Amino acid sequence: MSTQKSASPQKRNRLKGYIGYGLGDMSSSMFWKVFSYYLPFFYSNVFGLTLVDAGVLVLVTRIWDAVSDPMMGIIADRTHTRWGKYRPYLLMMAPLFSVAGVMLFTTPDWTYGAKLVYAYATYLIMMTVYTGINVPYGAMLGVMTADPQEKTVYSSFRMFFAYGGSFVALAAWEPLVGLFKDGGDATAAAWQHAMMVTAAVCLVLFLGCFVLTRERLHTVSRVSIGADFRALLGNRPWWLLIGAALCFNLFCTVRGATVAYYFADIIGFDATLDLTIFAHIAPLSAMSFSILFYAGLFLSVGEVANMAGVAMTVPVAKRFGKKTTFIAVNAALAVLSVAFFFMPVTSVGFWLMLLLQVLISILTGIMSPLVWSMYADVSDYAELRFHTASTGLIFSSSSMAQKFGGAIGGAAVLWLLSACGYTPRTDEQIAAATAMAQPEAALVCLKCLMSFIPAAVACVAIVVCRFYPLTTDRVADISRQLAATRQTSHYLDDNKQ
Secondary structure (H helix, E strand, O other), X not given: OHHHHHHHHHHHHHHHHHHHHHHHXXXXXXHHHHHHHHHXXXXXXXXXXXXXXXXXXXXXXXXXHHXXXXXXXXXXXXXXXXXXXXXXXXXXXXXXXXXXXXXXXXXXXXXXXXXXXXXXXXXXXXXHHHXXXXXXXXXXXXXXXXXXXXXXXXXXXXXXXXXXXXXHHHHHHHHXXXXXXXXXXXXXXXXXXXXXXXXXXXXXXXXXXXXXXXXXXXXXXXXXXXXXXXHHHOOHHHHHHHHHHHHHHHHHHHHHHHHHHHHHHHHOOOOEEEHHHHOOOOHHHOOOOEEEOOHHHHHHHHHHHHHHHXXXXXXXXXXXXXXXXXXXXXXXXXXXXXXXXXXXXXXXXXXXXXXHHHHHHHHHHHHHHHHHXXXXXXXXXXXXXXXOOOHHHHHHHHHHHHHHHHHHHHHHHHHHHHHOOOOOOOHHHHHOOOOOOOOHHHHHHHHHHOOHHXXXXXXXXXXXXXXXXXXXXXXXXXXXXXXXXXXXXXXXXXXXX
């Protein structure tokens, strides 16, 4: 009985740590999805930048965000406090994280040139703060436990909370903006106030992550930074995985950044999903009513489907192998994306679009943890091949690939729309949900950005992954060799913290 009593608090502490770690990525994902899906639209239709200027802005600032990741990792690795290396940054950066988000969605009443400078300054500040809190948060996984199985549990909680946060942010964003507009705010003020609400929630979540988590391991690096970088540059599987992962992130960003434009100009502001279509399936629920079919609904449904995909990753990858799963998922993404081009703008077509979004999101949900797992294999390869432990550096490269994909994808959407003659709405037109007659070339461009262009990116990912050498058998062989050679004496379990 005494054993049972002592085990119960331990289990509660573990669950508290799992939930606490999940809260961190819930906060990050709420901001990241709003930035990825709504910021380009905000800059071009609310803030008042031209499409070209907005595209350059997104590209430059996100490239800075990507290259700053390794610098933040080096700083965090050399931080020593009573709270650990990485966890203190959750406490220090969380308030700045929220304030920077509000500044980003603030539209000053200045000249165009001054507003452009303000946009660059606030976006660079936001991305710097995002790096300052998100890189240490990700690195915490390596120091909260030495148990590989428990790390998987932490990662699972992280992914589910991340998609949950994305769902909440995307489902609530447009209703929040509408709520403030109904309360008398101008469009720009409504966007700012919606971000204030989101930022306040994110602040609470990050502080909760700090309170509920602990760093229990001290890791001591025995290899120089220069040696790690040289090994990384000579790591062929790493280069190939970076290319494939960049394509995956580009696929997601292109579709995500296009959705707001697609709904405004292809589907319209007053499209509805007719629920009476299910009358023959469930007569008792065959009431004559419909729901608004808007971008936030489309995106948030995708987030729920992402969560289903995450749950499928382990059994699917175990059955078919990681490389084969990666290739097969991208092939399916290409086919489904092409199908999206041919969806009619009708009541039935809206349901088909939503079905395709669910299927595509399930597949991208499978891909997200799969890519992280493949980076772990690349890390093991580096340890065996180069005799250097560069796990942190390798994992930070995944964040760089994500951000480069976001930078290129977000900028490409804006530049392509500009080249096709897309006409941004004025503040008054957005407030009135005004339908506009866009050039036919712009409409075709929007349809391609949701279909053929991401499909082509998925095909490139397939080609790159074909050359990826770490097959299931190869990874198993690497694991066997490492099991015989690894020395873990440099890990110190610190349960007193």
